[in-house]
Amino acid sequence: MMKGDLLISSMLERAERFFPKKEVVSRTSSGTQRFTYKEVGKRTRQLASRLEQYGLQRGAKVGTLAWNHHRHLELYFAVPGIGSVVHTINIRLSPEHVIYIINHAEDELLFVDEDVFPLVEAVYDQLKTVKAVIVMTDNELPDTKIESVFSYEEWIKSGDEKFEFPKDIDETEPAGMCFTSATTGNPKGVVYTHRSTVLHSMSLSLADSAALSESDSIMPVVPMFHVNAWGIPYASTWMGSTQVLPGPRFTPEVLAGMIEKEKVTVTAGVPTIWLALLKELEENSYQTDSLRAVICGGSAAPAGMIKTFEEKYNVPFLHAYGMTETSPLATVSRLKSYQENLSKEEKLDIRSKQGLLIPGLEMKVVGGDGEIAWDGEEMGELLLRGPWIADDYYKDERSEDAFIDGWLHTGDVCTVDEEGVIKIVDRTKDLIKSGGEWISSVDLENALMAHENVFESSVVSIPDPEWQERPVAVVVLKDPAVSTSKQELIDFLRPSFAKWWLPDDIIFMEEIPKTSVGKFLKRALRDQVKEHYEQAK
Structure with missing residues (x-):
């Protein structure tokens, strides 16, 4: 068979050649802009050419601190297109973590949105390897003491829009980098290769996966700084899909409006996004009949x-x-x-789980006595391996704890039923052990969020002298004016759980702390619960 390297640049080339009229709809601080793939291709080639003119070498890191828009998409292809590494940086991290990430990756250039520029300016004197900052804006450059600051549009003008991407790049070379959001300690870096990115994009396009295709209008709400927006911009470009990029500081109203106006067929984000969107849909009228899929990940979605x-x-x-x-x-x-004939309740039970392993990957689930039984009851840690699974962390000794004997130890505890359906029951560190038995905080959280007046819920453990640990639920109500008592919520849970699973207490709060990507931040929540009980003494 012919040998051909799987390169990210080939994905853009396909969009240019076969789908030059299809659009990328980009919401920026200047308004909504539209570009065809032909135009995106020219701009991306200009950017790639300009990066080479600047002297960027293969393997060099380019950091981005940006929202979901066309310029960020151009960086996704231009940087790896010349053999360098695009490093997407979470703009919601603390300044300390941003400094650590940029220095640890050794970024040479930073491409920054104008509303994020103050963050970069505040820490710039602590960045050891950055040589220049390029601000992605349609407006004038901000006043700054940083010497090497350029406007993106002006900077790429001298680039060649007919630039040819090099074809002598090896598919196993680094192409992208992303750091974990770090609930404890410093973030950990993961490096993606051309091969892993292309194969992952192919997996997104499988019929029994996300089934992304040319006919779709796809809106990734998950940030482009978080795991490459789940790889959706790469797969969407390759397939020639219309892309709808929601830009900076969007609101549920903005998302609902874009779904209606752009006839979005697929959108993707974490559960907190969809809870907020539901609230908007319930309060105002929108056309959402174009949607064929809301993709949800990051944490378990309430049934x-x-x-x-x-x-x-x-x-x-x-x-x-x-x-x-x-x-x-x-x-x-x-x-x-053959499951389509099941009852609505049975189908909902299956589809509220995390589902089946994607083709191309391998898994095993390991408990205390080895691999668990596939009975939907026994719990164990999920282990994964495959061509788009990392095999270490970037220059980080913590790799030894997560990558063992060729397997990624995910830290997620799950069950597997006889059909092979995975259900994540908790993180290893969040499982609650009460009287020698395990309690899943995730199951309790999702059950509570099924109550008509519960907006969000998170469950953590508190120490108990008799039982070791006991669960406590924290609840945010949709409407605090509607009377909802602790006992009402406990009674709501009672039919679904054993007595010893029921939370010992329910605390009502206005907000649950979250990570930078919208997951519940249980470390901070445990501190708040501890403080709550200390103040009550």
């Missing part, structure tokens, strides 16, 4: 939310699972053909 999307708004909900180390797609929850 009640899935049911509302599908039954009230007729929007199919697609549950998926992955992590930074898995590029991130690892599983998708779809029904098998």
Whole structure:
């Protein structure tokens, strides 16, 4: 068979050649702009040419601190297109973590959105390897003491829009880099190769996966600084899909409006995004009938939310699972053909789980006595390996704890039923052990969020002298004016759980702390719960 390297640049070249009229719709601080793939291709080639003119070498790191828009998409292809590495940086991290990430990656250039520039300016004197900052804006450059600052549009003007991407890049060379969001310690870096990115994009396009195709209008709400927006911009470009990029500081109103106006067919984000969107849909009127899939990942989606999307708004909900180390797609929850005749409740139960392993990957689930039984009851840690699974962290000794004997130890505890359907029950560190038995905080959280007046819920453990640990639930109400008592919520849970699973207490709060990518930040929540009980003494 012919040998041909799988290169990221070939994905853009396909879009230019076969889908030059298809559009990228980009919302920026200057308004919504539209570019065809032909135009995106020319601009990306200008950028790639300009990076080479600047003297950027193969393997050099280019940092981005940016939202989801066309310029960020151009960086996705231009930087790896010349053999360098695009390093997407989470703009919601603390300044200390931003400094650590940029220095650890040894970024040479930073491409920064104008509203993020003050963050970079504040820490610039602590960045050891950065030589210049390019601000992505349609406006004038901000006043600054940083010497080497350029406007993106002016900077790429001298680039050649007919620039040819080099073809002598090896597919196993680094192409991208992303750091974990770090709930404890410093973030950990994961490096993606050309090969891993192309194969991951192919997996997103499989019919039994996300099934991304040319006919789709795809809106990734998950940030482009977080695991490459789950790889969606790469796959969408390769397939020639219309892309709708929601830009900076979007709101549920903005998302709902873009879905309606751009006739979005697929959108993707974490559960907190979809909870907020549901609230907007319930309060105002929008056309959402174009949607064929809402892809949800990052943490478990409440069954009640899935049911509302599908039954009230007729929007199919697609549950998926992955992590930074898995590029991130690892599983998708779809029904098998012979399960379509099950009852609504049975189908919802299956589709609220994390689903089946994506073709191309391998898995095993290991408990205390080896691999667990596939009975839907026994719990163990999920281990993964495959061509888009990382095999270490970038220059980090913590690799030894996560990558063992060729397997990624995910830190996620799950069950697997007889059909092979995975259900994540908790992180290893978040499982609650009470009287020698395990309690899943995720199951309790999702059950509570099925209550009609519960907006969000998170469950953590508190020490107990008799039982070792006991669960406590924290709840945010949709409408605090509607009377909802602790006992009402406990009674709501009672039919679904054993008595010893029921939370010892329910604390009502206005907000639950979250990570920079919208997941519940349980470390901070445990501190708040501890403080709550100390103040009550």
